[in-house]
Amino acid sequence: MKKKQKTALPIVFVFALLAVGAAVFFALRAQPPRDGIRQTFYESGKIKSEYTYQNGVKEGKFREYDENDNLLVEGVIQGGRVAETRYDYYVGGRNKSVVNFVDGKRNGIAKEFYSSGTLHMERYFQDDQLDGPLKEYSPTGVIEAERTYRGDQLNGLVREYLNGQLTAEKTFVNNKMNGITKEFVANGQLKFEKNYKDDVLDGITTEFDSGGTVLYVHAYANGELVSTKEFYEDKRMMRLTRFEGGKTVSLTEYYPKGATMREKFLQNGQMVQLNEYYDTGSVMYKKYYKDSLLLKTEEYDVQGNLLNVQKF
Numbered sequence: 554m555k556k557k558q559k560t561a562l563p564i565v566f567v568f569a570l571l572a573v574g575a576a577v578f579f580a581l582r583a584q585p586p587r588d589g590i591r592q593t594f595y596e597s598g599k600i601k602s603e604y605t606y607q608n609g610v611k612e613g614k615f616r617e618y619d620e621n622d623n624l625l626v627e628g629v630i631q632g633g634r635v636a637e638t639r640y641d642y643y644v645g646g647r648n649k650s651v652v653n654f655v656d657g658k659r660n661g662i663a664k665e666f667y668s669s670g671t672l673h674m675e676r677y678f679q680d681d682q683l684d685g686p687l688k689e690y691s692p693t694g695v696i697e698a699e700r701t702y703r704g705d706q707l708n709g710l711v712r713e714y715l716n717g718q719l720t721a722e723k724t725f726v727n728n729k730m731n732g733i734t735k736e737f738v739a740n741g742q743l744k745f746e747k748n749y750k751d752d753v754l755d756g757i758t759t760e761f762d763s764g765g766t767v768l769y770v771h772a773y774a775n776g777e778l779v780s781t782k783e784f785y786e787d788k789r790m791m792r793l794t795r796f797e798g799g800k801t802v803s804l805t806e807y808y809p810k811g812a813t814m815r816e817k818f819l820q821n822g823q824m825v826q827l828n829e830y831y832d833t834g835s836v837m838y839k840k841y842y843k844d845s846l847l848l849k850t851e852e853y854d855v856q857g858n859l860l861n862v863q864k865f
Contacts, residue, residue, distance in 0.1 A: 826842065
C-alpha cells in the first residue's frame with residue numbers, strides 16, 4: 554500500500570501568517586509602556602533601572618543600578634524632566650552628589666562628596682548655570698577655595714587656601730581677573746599685590762619680604778613690564794630699572810641716603826653710556842660705549858668741573 558504524501562502549506566498562506574505576526578509585533582511595540590514601575594535589565598539578568606510611568610510616560614520615582622545590584626542614581630521625574638532632588642551614590646551607598654532640580658535644570662544648592670563621605674564641593678545653580686558662592690574642600694574637610702559665580706562665570710572675589718591657610722585673593726569680572734590680586738606666604742604674610750586688567754598685569758605689582766617690607770615695585774602696561782623699583786630696608790630706593798619691549802633700557806642705582814650712585818643706559822641689550830656719581834649727587838665719571846667697547850671717559854670733580862677726558 555502506498556503511503557499518503559503530506560500536503561505542503563500553500564506559500565500564500567505562509568506569507569499571510571508572517572504578515573499577521575509582524576503586524577502584531579509592531580502593534581505591541583507601538584503601545585506605550587504600561588503604567589507603574591517598569592524595569593530594564595543587563596544581559597546577566599540583573600536589574601539596570603526602574604522607572605515609574607503614568608499615562609505611558611516617565612513620571613515619578615526612578616532608580617538605576619550597576620551589574621552588582623548597587624544603587625547608583627535615584628530621583629524623581631515630573632513632566633518628563635528630572636525634578637526635586639537627584640542622588641548619585643558610590644558603590645557601598647555613600648552619597649556621591651546631591652543636586653536639586655526644577656523642570657530638568659539644576660536650581661539651588663548642589664553638593665558633591667568624596668568616597669569617604671566628606672564634603673568635596675558646594676555650589677549653587679540658577680537654571681542650570683552656576684550662580685552664587687562655590688566652596689571646595691580637601692578630603693580631610695579643610696577649605697581649599699571659595700568662588701563667586703554670576704551667569705555661569707566667575708564674578709567677584711576668589712579665595713584660595715593651602716592646608717586651611719589663605720594663599721591668594723583674586724577679583725574676577727566675567728571670568729577674567731580684574732583689579733587687585735593678593736598672594737600670601739605660609740604664615741599669612743602678604744607676598745604680592747598685583748593689578749590685573751582682563752587677565753593681564755596692568756598697573757603696579759608690589760612684592761614684600763617676610764616681615765611685610767616692600768622689596769620691589771613693578772609697573773606693567775597691558776602685560777608688559779615697564780619698570781622695576783628695588784628698595785633698601787629703610788624703604789629708600791636702591792635701584793630703578795626701566796624696560797622697553799622686554800629689554801632693559803636704563804638702570805639707576807642709589808646710595809643708601811638717596812643720592813644717585815650710578816646710571817646705565819642700554820640699546821638692544823648693549824651698554825651705550827655709564828654715569829657714576831659722588832654721594833653728594835654730582836657726577837664723577839661719564840663713560841661712552843659702542844658695541845660694548847669703551848670709547849671715551851670724562852672725569853669730574855665734586856663741584857662738577859671737568860678734570861680729564863680719555864678716548865679709546
